Amino acid sequence: MFVWTVLLIVLMAAIAYWAGRTRAAGLVTAGGPRLHSLPSYHGLFTAAGAMIGGLALAIAGALAFGGQSVATPVAAVVGAGIGAAPLYAKSSLDFRARNNFERIVLVLLICCSGVAILTTIGIVFSVLFETLVFFRSVSPIEFLFGTHWSPTGTPPSFGLIPLLAGTLLITVIAILVAGPLGLLSAIYMAEYASPHLRSVLKPILEILAGIPTVVLGFFAALTVAPLIRGSGEAMGFSVASESALAAGLVMGMMIVPLISSLSDDIINAVPQSLRDGSYAMGATKSETIKKVVLPAALPGIVSAFMLAISRAVGETMIVVMAAGLAANLTANPLAAVTTITVQIATLLVGDQEFDSPKTLSAFALGFVLFFFTLVLNYIALRIVQKYREQYD
Amino acid sequence: MTEVRNELVRKRYAAERRFRFYGAAALGLTALFLAFLLVDIVSKGLPAFRETSVEVDVTVDAAEVDPANLAGGNYDKMIKEAFRAEFPDVKGRTERKALSALLSSGGADTLRSMVIADPALIGKTVTVPVLLGDDADLFLKGLLTRVKTTAGAMPLHIAQLDGEEGFVLTGDKAGEEAERQLGLAAGDVIRFKGGALRVTGPQNGYLKAEPIFAPDPAITTLAAGQWDVLAFSVPESNRRISDAQVLWLDQLKSEGRIETSFAWRLFEAGDSREPELAGIRGALIGSLLTVLVAISLALPLGIAAAIYLEEFAPKNRWTDLIEVNINNLAAVPSIIFGLLGLAVFLNFFGMPRSAPLVGGLVLALLVLPTIIIASRAALKAVPPSITEAALGVGASKQQAVFQHVLPLALPGIMTGTILGLARAFGETAPLLMIGMVAFIADIPSGFTSAATVLPVQVFLWSDLPEMAFQSRTAAAIIVLLVVLFALNAVAIYLRKRFERRW
Numbered sequence: 001m002f003v004w005t006v007l008l009i010v011l012m013a014a015i016a017y018w019a020g021r022t023r024a025a026g027l028v029t030a031g032g033p034r035l036h037s038l039p040s041y042h043g044l045f046t047a048a049g050a051m052i053g054g055l056a057l058a059i060a061g062a063l064a065f066g067g068q069s070v071a072t073p074v075a076a077v078v079g080a081g082i083g084a085a086p087l088y089a090k091s092s093l094d095f096r097a098r099n100n101f102e103r104i105v106l107v108l109l110i111c112c113s114g115v116a117i118l119t120t121i122g123i124v125f126s127v128l129f130e131t132l133v134f135f136r137s138v139s140p141i142e143f144l145f146g147t148h149w150s151p152t153g154t155p156p157s158f159g160l161i162p163l164l165a166g167t168l169l170i171t172v173i174a175i176l177v178a179g180p181l182g183l184l185s186a187i188y189m190a191e192y193a194s195p196h197l198r199s200v201l202k203p204i205l206e207i208l209a210g211i212p213t214v215v216l217g218f219f220a221a222l223t224v225a226p227l228i229r230g231s232g233e234a235m236g237f238s239v240a241s242e243s244a245l246a247a248g249l250v251m252g253m254m255i256v257p258l259i260s261s262l263s264d265d266i267i268n269a270v271p272q273s274l275r276d277g278s279y280a281m282g283a284t285k286s287e288t289i290k291k292v293v294l295p296a297a298l299p300g301i302v303s304a305f306m307l308a309i310s311r312a313v314g315e316t317m318i319v320v321m322a323a324g325l326a327a328n329l330t331a332n333p334l335a336a337v338t339t340i341t342v343q344i345a346t347l348l349v350g351d352q353e354f355d356s357p358k359t360l361s362a363f364a365l366g367f368v369l370f371f372f373t374l375v376l377n378y379i380a381l382r383i384v385q386k387y388r389e390q391y392d
Numbered sequence: 393m394t395e396v397r398n399e400l401v402r403k404r405y406a407a408e409r410r411f412r413f414y415g416a417a418a419l420g421l422t423a424l425f426l427a428f429l430l431v432d433i434v435s436k437g438l439p440a441f442r443e444t445s446v447e448v449d450v451t452v453d454a455a456e457v458d459p460a461n462l463a464g465g466n467y468d469k470m471i472k473e474a475f476r477a478e479f480p481d482v483k484g485r486t487e488r489k490a491l492s493a494l495l496s497s498g499g500a501d502t503l504r505s506m507v508i509a510d511p512a513l514i515g516k517t518v519t520v521p522v523l524l525g526d527d528a529d530l531f532l533k534g535l536l537t538r539v540k541t542t543a544g545a546m547p548l549h550i551a552q553l554d555g556e557e558g559f560v561l562t563g564d565k566a567g568e569e570a571e572r573q574l575g576l577a578a579g580d581v582i583r584f585k586g587g588a589l590r591v592t593g594p595q596n597g598y599l600k601a602e603p604i605f606a607p608d609p610a611i612t613t614l615a616a617g618q619w620d621v622l623a624f625s626v627p628e629s630n631r632r633i634s635d636a637q638v639l640w641l642d643q644l645k646s647e648g649r650i651e652t653s654f655a656w657r658l659f660e661a662g663d664s665r666e667p668e669l670a671g672i673r674g675a676l677i678g679s680l681l682t683v684l685v686a687i688s689l690a691l692p693l694g695i696a697a698a699i700y701l702e703e704f705a706p707k708n709r710w711t712d713l714i715e716v717n718i719n720n721l722a723a724v725p726s727i728i729f730g731l732l733g734l735a736v737f738l739n740f741f742g743m744p745r746s747a748p749l750v751g752g753l754v755l756a757l758l759v760l761p762t763i764i765i766a767s768r769a770a771l772k773a774v775p776p777s778i779t780e781a782a783l784g785v786g787a788s789k790q791q792a793v794f795q796h797v798l799p800l801a802l803p804g805i806m807t808g809t810i811l812g813l814a815r816a817f818g819e820t821a822p823l824l825m826i827g828m829v830a831f832i833a834d835i836p837s838g839f840t841s842a843a844t845v846l847p848v849q850v851f852l853w854s855d856l857p858e859m860a861f862q863s864r865t866a867a868a869i870i871v872l873l874v875v876l877f878a879l880n881a882v883a884i885y886l887r888k889r890f891e892r893r894w
Contacts, residue, residue, distance in 0.1 A: 112693050113697035119732070188419055204423050215872065219432065316821035345824055348825050
């Protein structure tokens with residue numbers, strides 16, 4: 001029925017367009033006054049009426065009789081007729097069909113850009129609502145400051161601290177890998193590489209950025225983790241098979257393109273005059289970069305790192321596949337830790353009961369995650385914006 | 393004085409070279425990682441693109457096939473019986489079971505379709521390629537154990553032990569330790585016409601062996617060249633294929649009846665519990681449906697929002713809010729979108745779980761900010777003179793935008809959209825939340841039927857213990873990456889072909 005309804009509305013709109021256009025074109029007499037708007041605008045205006053009326057009655061019909069009922073397409077046809085008729089009648093020589101139609105289009109455009117706001121509101125409310133329900137059974141103090149996490153234990157305990165610690169540990173490892181690699185690559189690409197070399201190097205980073213995280217997770221779990229375990233045990237360390245190091249390393253490599261492309265842009269935005277001034281004082285290229293370019297680009301680089309941290313904190317697949325499930329409170333990178341995203345994913349995959357704290361705790365974790373990344377992103381984006389204005 | 397200065401300059405130049413080297417090294421390491429990743433996945437995944445089957449002469453038993461219901465015949469039984477008949481020596485129950493275990497449970501499908509296509513085959517004997525099971529398949533691809541076969545270079549004496557199960561192996565030279573003399577180690581298999589023995593180890597200067605296929609008691613001496621030694625790199629207890637199975641497969645192989653062919657099944661079958669039967673068709677179709685929903689929603693919405701924000705929006709609080717919002721949404725972790733889909737689409741609106749429709753809705757919201765940002769950049773790149781010229785000859789603002797600016801910005805918008813599409817295609821985490829992780833063997837038939845997508849299939853398979861699934865996972869990843877690279881190539885081509893510098 002859905003397809004039929006849509007098809008019928010489109011058909012009615014096409015008929016309305018043709019009718020409106022023909023009528024307007026018929027109004028013109030040879031040598032007489034001209035139309036205010038082109039005939040096609042009269043057609044479009046009538047068609048818009050048919051669309052709006054058809055959609056409105058179709059939705060009403062679907063709500064009243066159910067989506068599968070024959071009433072829905074019938075209502076759509078009736079609504080389209082009702083919507084189009086008065087607009088069709090309106091058409092006259094000096095009717096401003098274009099202006100009216102353009103007003104409808106503008107409203108439509110505004111509605112479309114409002115979807116982004118709706119999404120944010122949807123996220124905030126869906127997460128917040130379930131979190132509040134969760135806090136009815138578990139106190140926020142216990143959730144935020146508890147040091148024990150086992151949602152399936154008896155009695156279950158919901159302490160956030162081990163998850164935060166695990167997330168932090170993996171993020172730190174990732175940034176320790178991605179920070180130097182990404183920044184140094186960006187410097188090399190922006191300051192040293194010839195245009196030809198750049199055109200070779202840039203795709204490498206773009207390919208790496210385009211690899212889905214599930215692929216990186218597979219690689220981390222099946223290749224990197226055994227490798228680290230093997231070499232670690234050869235050196236006499238005890239390494240968990242799902243060590244934080246493996247997940248962190250691969251996550252770091254995932255973030256390299258992000259840091260590198262953001263820093264690249266920022267370094268390129270530093271005015272050439274600053275470099276020229278430094279060269280004129282006899283500084284070498286690396287001295288110019290270290291003492292002039294980087295300090296000038298520092299705010300932007302800081303914000304690049306913040307976006308990278310937010311990305312690492314929110315990354316799911318690599319840690320789901322390569323990090324552990326046990327919530328250990330440890331700073332040992334060779335031990336298994338778990339993260340917020342891993343817990344959300346494992347709690348919500350499979351059967352969900354929306355009355356148990358176990359399922360609801362995933363939403364509370366989601367809230368923490370959303371809040372954390374939102375703050376990081378907001379600050380980072382503000383810094384970038386400020387910085388951009390400074391040199392523009 | 394000059395010496396000190398030269399020394400300083402030398403140091404500074406050395407620092408310069410060092411710094412430059414660090415940058416190159418960072419890029420080199422990144423490239424190395426990427427190469428390692430791709431080589432690792434391709435080498436793991438390539439074997440899964442080939443499948444092995446064995447040719448078996450099967451008599452289509454008229455008693456087992458009802459001509460009115462050709463598909464319902466017990467082809468499995470026919471094939472198993474025919475296969476067992478090839479090895480008349482295999483008698484014991486466990487041995488017969490091990491023999492049948494070489495064949496895949498889906499091996500009968502070929503015969504079934506052959507008989508359905510040509511019912512005249514009933515009662516006749518046909519040669520059918522029967523798919524091998526995953527372990528046999530992996531062994532033949534050399535992934536379970538390496539086997540080194542050497543011909544026996546000297547005579548070998550076999551004596552049955554009295555009173556106990558087992559045999560004693562001795563060489564020709566008396567006094568020398570048998571183990572060294574014969575070059576045999578524990579775990580090696582001795583194969584000869586009429587039997588096979590497994591070496592268990594030395595005992596009192598002799599070599600003890602146990603029977604795999606009990607030899608004819610009449611055999612006591614094997615001349616050089618009458619026997620072979622099979623040495624395995626993985627001991628029998630650590631591999632999923634027994635010595636006996638290896639010998640059977642070796643025999644079939646030497647008879648030239650093992651065939652390998654391209655595994656079309658990988659692209660034609662849905663998911664399965666049996667690795668050799670599992671394919672990615674269901675996941676591919678699911679991905680296609682999901683991405684189709686996502687893009688048909690996100691593209692018009694994204695372009696419309698971008699046009700409004702870039703061309704019509706007044707500079708005020710409301711538009712500022714929308715802008716900040718979009719930039720933030722672009723950086724929200726994808727798993728949060730999964731929570732949104734779960735709470736709003738599934739719980740609140742009661743949409744079906746695991747459906748491409750819901751997956752597409754979630755992915756549409758996920759890629760919407762990307763598309764808006766890319767489209768805005770493309771619109772911004774069109775010089776204002778175009779708009780001004782249109783306005784100057786009497787066009788309305790909307791006419792100028794829709795008839796002049798938008799067509800010029802379209803290649804840029806398309807590039808951004810394709811990149812968003814690629815992101816949606818590779819996204820996994822939010823789809824886990826809305827139930828697209830179930831085991832679904834059927835090919836999805838519509839936007840509301842249960843489905844999974846390719847990245848989620850990768851996730852599901854990577855979790856399975858069977859070794860053959862590891863290879864399938866890597867193969868699925870190769871397909872995923874090929875699709876993504878193709879999408880990116882199209883985006884780059886569009887950019888190169890239509891990009892205009894004003």
